[in-house]
Amino acid sequence: MSRPFLEVKDLNVRFETDDGIVQAVTDSSFSLEAGKTLGIVGESGSGKSVTSLALLGLHRTRSNAKVTGEIWLDEQELVSASDADVRGLRGGKMSMIFQDPLSAMHPYFTVGSQIVEAYRVHHPGVNKKVARERAIDMLARVGIPQPARRFNDYAHQFSGGMRQRAMIAMALVNDPKLLIADEPTTALDVTVQAQILDLIRDLQAEFGSAVIMITHDLGVVAELADEVLVMYGGKVIEKGPTIDLFQRPQHPYTWGLLGSMPRLDREVRDRLIPVKGSPPSLINLPSGCAFHPRCPYAGRNGDRSFTEVPVLTGGVHSVACHMPPEERNRLFQEDIAPNL
Amino acid sequence: MSENLLEVTGLQKHFPITKGLFKRQVGAVRAVDGIDLTVQAGETLGLVGESGCGKSTAGRLFTRILEPTGGKIVFEGQDISHRNMAQLRPLRRDVQMIFQDPYSSLNPRHTIGTIISAPLQIQNIPTPQGLKKAVQELLELVGLNPEHYNRYPHEFSGGQRQRIGIARALALRPKLIIADEPVSALDVSIQAQVVNLLEDLQSEFDLTYVFIAHDLSVVRHISDRVAVMYLGKVMEIANRDDLYKNPRHPYTVALMSAVPVPDPVRRDRAQRNRVLLTGDVPSPINPPSGCRFRTRCWKAQDICATEEPPLVTRLDDPASHLTACHFPVVDDEAVTGRTPAAAPA
Incomplete structure (x- = not known):
């Protein structure tokens, strides 16, 4: 069995700073086929940009950065590759829009x-x-x-x-096979954003490149991506096909993101449902599930949320949450979905 | 019309462009170029538009941080258009501002106690329980820990800093708050917290907001009425539901259709129904003649270049729904596809 076009396995990126070690990306794994689009969603400090810079090998020049794991691009491993090899690929086979x-x-x-x-x-x-x-x-x-x-x-x-x-x-x-777009439209007005997203979509169809779209805007992801990763505190906490992820989001953080957004395509809600608290510091991540201090359901899982890091489980649409799947589904159907 | 807290007529702000040693004026950026608006007590007026449309300048004129080049600003029946600093001081109690960037709008060398108490001290507001107590009450009000009184801005996250900015704006118990992109710099999950806080404070203190933002969905959520600006002019103004259900101005239609919908099932339909505006916003130094939007408009005809459409009620809209367009979009009009290449200005 051959590898997918891009395969990332157990990627870890940490930076040594004067304040301590910043664990920017932890055990992140995903893959992407040629011609497809992967959306990576998360808030500031979730590790989404660091992931993309690691793919391009742009942390290599920084002496305080440590990247481990495997990145396979078209059957070639990049983490252990020489600087010259990566330089040959950067801007050629893979390139980036900042x-x-x-x-x-x-x-x-x-x-x-x-x-x-x-x-x-x-x-x-x-x-x-x-x-x-x-x-x-x-x-x-x-x-x-x-x-x-x-x-x-x-x-x-x-x-x-x-x-x-x-x-x-x-x-x-250079006709890249992999195009990484890191918040390409965040600084732009909506009408210009629509032009640029349209352009990326057209060019992808023309060139057949794989695209990684990094954004904090769930709307952009819904427009463009075939598959979505949701990152929080440097970890992938949910991943799945776009339609599935939007229709049956599994992680309470993903629910929070959806509940926080006012939407033009729905009736006006009286209140937004924000996630309480603020994103964690990557130097001092909360124990167990990094989301537990902000999770309204953390107490339901006994001590596990506070002590044990949840792993990503469950096939095509997978989630890193201690809550049993049945309970999660029930909660979503009864409490969350009606308010979205 | 007595319940109008703020009335603005023909408001203009032109920033001169100067050249050479003697600062000869060679032109002007017409940032705000004749807007008429009213803000009623207790309501939230949303002001939307793309960058460079003059919405922030308008906000700064309302608070009289800037002095208008032309037109009139009337607050509670008093003309404040050309008041000087001393005459403006009493106004500051009633009109406050929340800024976009919570990093640059707080002095990094002052504790938040100092920052929030500054308005009280400047205005000589008596604080019977002491200044510290007054500030701590404000901190509690915006959801911050009152014990953090002596901390510095850098010790707070972006969302918390924005709360500090809100506490400072609230200190004088103003009637009108101009919020200039108050949530744009915040993460999605934090945005919702701040939006909810603003709503709670409004009902608690009978506040009136002018909410300036580029995000149409946030504006729709928080506003009672919405004004859409383009190149220094108001293109359309209406009650929230009227505007979002029956947008009349082609620009409003284009703006709304450009917002990405977080629903992948409707992706194809959203893209099919999208009006793609071509080109960029023309320069406010030399705006197009007639209707300013005509260079990007798919409905533009000859009259649009010669005659500027007034902001009036069009079609069978309610009297509160005003549109500045010769050819307003009727209900269910098919407005799909791309606009033609921009005509020469």
Whole structure:
């Protein structure tokens, strides 16, 4: 049996800091097939961005970061691979779209020259003229008007939406097989967000890439993802096919996220149902289930919630929660679903 | 019309663009360019729009942090448009503001006790039980531990800091609170806590809110009436349910259809019914003639370029529903697909 296109096994990322060890990602495992989209949802500090940076090997340059586990991309293991090998893949077979295109692009070089550089690094034999044509072609593909003229502009001369388009052009210039988008639309207005999501969807259909979409917005995930991971305190606490996860969410934290969101597609509710408390510190994670201080049901499971870390169980749609599945289903049907 | 707490007519704020040694004015950013609004006592008016539409500038004009270039701001029957600092001081008791960024709106060198008591001290408000007690009551009111009186802002999370900002705004028991994107910087689970807190405080203290945000779903949840802004103008204003059920302005329709729906089953339908606006918002330095939205509008005709549509009741809408559009969207009108490429401005 061959491996899935991307397989992550027991990924751990920790940072040593003066305040203690930050356990940013703990035992995270997931996989993704080519042409599919995986959504990773979580709040700030849930480990979603750190996971994506680990995939690209971007923690390697940081001496205080420690990454363990396995990352298999197209039958090649990346955690143990050499820096040169990972560099060969980064920007080529796998690439990334960052949240803030203004800080992700170099202010001193034109947008075009940065795309050309990305292309020529992975195509050493190509001369400047061909690379330039390729870059202009990419700018046109992502919907930038007058690409040949905009090629010579600097990042600050682009509007927010255009800048994000240029970033996407840069990320796609080498036909990546894996595209990681880290909050690509968070800094954008809704109408521009709709344009960018539409663009990512079209380009994915065209290029057949696997996409990892990292976001805090459940709406974006519902629009784009085939499968969803919910992260909390550096751990994957629920994962499943998108439709299943939205219709039968299993983890009380996922319920909390859904209950916190006012929705345009439903009647107005009198009250939102927030999750009490605030997200945990990754230096000093709560014992047992990291969610227990905020979980309204933690007491129901005896001491287990406070002492024992729940593992992800249950087939395609799996969840890390101590509550017995029958009770969880009953609670969801009776208490949660009617209020969503 | 006596119950109008705040009345704004023809309000304008133009920021000059200067050039050269002598700061010659070469143009102006027309951030707010003629808006008419009323805010009634006890209601929440939502102000939505994309970045650069002038909603924050409008909020700063209402609180008179900024002085308008033109137009009038009347608060409780008194014209406050051009009052100077000293004349504004009594107004500050009645009108307070909550800011977007809980990290930059609190002085990092002051304890939260100092921060929250500042308005009381500046206004010489007597505190019979002592200043500390007054502050601790405020902390309790917004759901913070009163014992944290002596802590500094960096010791608090984003959500807690926003509560501190709310406590400070409440200290003077104002009548009107302008909340400028109060929950945008917060995580989803924390957003809901703060929204609920704002609602509780409103019913407890009879507060009136102007709630400025770009998130249409949060605005719908909290507001009684909603105004949609685009390029410094109000495009549409109506009671919440009227606006969200029967949006009339093409821009409102586009804005609403762009919000991603957290329901994967309806994904295809949502995408099919989406109006994709092409291009970007034009520059407020040189807004399009006539209707400002016409360059991105799929219904635009010749008249839109020459005549600016007034903000009036259209079709058979209730009198409270005003739309600035020559060709308002009728109920059940099919508005699908992409807008045509932007016409030259």
